[in-house]
Amino acid sequence: MTTYKDIKGTNIKVLSSDPPATTGQIWYNSTSETLKGYKLDVGSWSTSTDLPTGTFQLSGCGTQTAALAFGGGNPGASVTTNTYEYNGSTWTGTGALNLAIKLGAGCGTQTAGLSFGGATAGGGRTNQTEEYNGSSWAVTNGLNSPVEKNAGCGTQTAGLSIGGEMPFDARAEEYNGSTWAIGGTMTNGQKTRELGAAAGTQTAAIFFGGTPPSDGVTYTEEYNGSSWTNSGVMGTGRYALAGTGLQTAAVAFGGNGPTAYEQQTEVYDGSSWSTVGKLNIGRRNLGSAGSTAAGLGFGGEDGSPTAATEEFTSGAIAVTFATS
Numbered sequence: 001m002t003t004y005k006d007i008k009g010t011n012i013k014v015l016s017s018d019p020p021a022t023t024g025q026i027w028y029n030s031t032s033e034t035l036k037g038y039k040l041d042v043g044s045w046s047t048s049t050d051l052p053t054g055t056f057q058l059s060g061c062g063t064q065t066a067a068l069a070f071g072g073g074n075p076g077a078s079v080t081t082n083t084y085e086y087n088g089s090t091w092t093g094t095g096a097l098n099l100a101i102k103l104g105a106g107c108g109t110q111t112a113g114l115s116f117g118g119a120t121a122g123g124g125r126t127n128q129t130e131e132y133n134g135s136s137w138a139v140t141n142g143l144n145s146p147v148e149k150n151a152g153c154g155t156q157t158a159g160l161s162i163g164g165e166m167p168f169d170a171r172a173e174e175y176n177g178s179t180w181a182i183g184g185t186m187t188n189g190q191k192t193r194e195l196g197a198a199a200g201t202q203t204a205a206i207f208f209g210g211t212p213p214s215d216g217v218t219y220t221e222e223y224n225g226s227s228w229t230n231s232g233v234m235g236t237g238r239y240a241l242a243g244t245g246l247q248t249a250a251v252a253f254g255g256n257g258p259t260a261y262e263q264q265t266e267v268y269d270g271s272s273w274s275t276v277g278k279l280n281i282g283r284r285n286l287g288s289a290g291s292t293a294a295g296l297g298f299g300g301e302d303g304s305p306t307a308a309t310e311e312f313t314s315g316a317i318a319v320t321f322a323t324s
Contacts, residue, residue, distance in 0.1 A: 043251075043267060043276035043314030049090045051298055054305035055082065059106035059115060059152070060287030064088065064296045064311055066110040067289035068132065071101045071118060074305050078102075079121040083137070085110055086289075086296070086309070095136035099128050103285075105152030105161055105198075110134065112156040114175065117164060119148040125166060129175070131156055141179045145169070151198035151207060151243075158202040160223070162186075163193035163210065172223060174202055184227045188219050197243030197288075199250040206231070206247045206268065209255060211239045216257045220268070222247055232272035236264045242288035242297055249292040251312060254300060256284040261302045267292060267314065281308045 012035075013019075014028045028035050051069065058072025065088035073079055081096035097115060104118025104126075113132035120126050127142035143161060150164030157177035163169055163186065170193045172183035186193055186207070196210025203225035210217060218233035234252060241255025241262070248270035255262045261282035266273040279297065286300025295312035299305070 043265065043312060045265070045277055045279050045297075045310045045312050047280055048309045048311050050307035050309055051084060051091050052093060052307070053082070054307045055080070055287075055299040056283075056285040056301040056305045057102035057119075058285075058287045058299050059104050059118075060289045060296075060298065061106045061108045061113050061152075062086075062110040062289045064290040064294040067296050067298075068106070068108075068110045068113045069287050069289075069298055070097055070106065070113070070115055070132075071104055072287070072299060073102045079119070083132070086298070091309070095132070097137050098130055098139050099126065101126060101128070103148045105150045105164075107152040107154045107159045108132070108156040114152070114154075114156045114159045116143055116152065116159070116161050116175070116180075117147040117150045129180070143173055143180050144182060149194035151196050151210075153198040153200050153205050154202040160198070160202045160205050162198050162205070162207045162223075163196055165192065165194045167192075169193075172205075172228075174225075183225075184223060186221050186228045187230060188221065193219075195239040195241075197241045197252060197255075199243045199245045200247035204247040206243075206250050208234055208243060208250070208252055208268075209238050209241045216241075216255065220273070232268070234266055234273045235275055236262070236266070238262055238264070238284075240284035242286045242300075244288045244290050244295045245292035251292050251295050251314075253279055253288075253295075253297055253312070254283050254286050260284070265312070276314065277312075280310055281306065283308070 055072040067086040070083040079100040101118030111134035125146035130137040147164035147166040159175035170186040205223040216238035218237040238255035238257030250268040253265040263278035263282040283300035283302040289296040298309040
């Protein structure tokens with residue numbers, strides 16, 4: 001489990017005024033003679049422009065103002081090659097994937113994206129990996145094994161594929177910009193972890209939720225580039241959810257849990273999860289992009305494929321700790 005010491009170190013700074021907001025930072029304000037720190041505020045979702053078409057089981061990457069959505073299924077096609085770019089207000093169609101997929105994973109940025117794994121139109125799994133350059137996709141070396149329902153995080157040159165169904169998998173694969181190598185296997189004792197969500201980097205990742213069992217789990221595991229460690233559990237067990245952010249500051253939202261189309265949103269601070277503002281539209285199998293402070297959720301299903309896009313906003317607020 002990550003500790004405050006691991007994240008911020010052991011020394012508390014003495015400052016004459018409050019520093020720029022950084023979630024998790026602690027300092028002593030010598031002017032007010034108080035011990036202070038920053039924590040996440042409640043966080044909230046606001047609606048934005050819809051995707052061009054309702055799409056579920058899609059992948060995404062990028063930031064809240066420069067996101068990429070690709071693959072998935074919609075009412076007109078069970079599996080698509082569609083790719084859309086988001087500029088912070090609207091979506092625009094761009095170069096199509098070479099292979100139509102759904103239930104795959106992605107990572108990277110809007111101009112350097114990575115797509116890997118997924119289910120094809122014929123119902124089989126694929127190991128296909130494609131790189132996006134800001135306008136078109138190019139096929140590169142595939143995963144070591146065909147997989148679907150996996151999760152992803154990292155960058156185009158340092159990507160991570162986690163879990164999935166192949167038919168059973170609880171391991172990670174690491175991408176170096178050219179080829180994939182087998183990484184560490186998760187430790188929770190399950191033979192597979194599928195339909196979970198991930199955040200972070202190749203050497204500092206977090207994976208949460210998913211199945212089995214069939215009703216979704218609360219498990220959270222952190223990856224250090226070679227091995228996995230169990231951490232604080234989510235408040236609501238679910239699968240087919242989305243996630244974004246960093247290992248020390250992640251957001252989990254949506255999914256199938258106690259409710260088939262969850263609105264529940266939780267934020268992770270490096271050791272534990274807290275419930276924050278709910279999605280306006282509960283859904284599962286949605287795409288995601290962005291950070292803890294500025295996240296993006298799009299598409300998914302709420303009984304049928306939806307095109308709904310929502311932006312998550314959260315920030316750090318200063319709090320004063322009691323010293324006596």
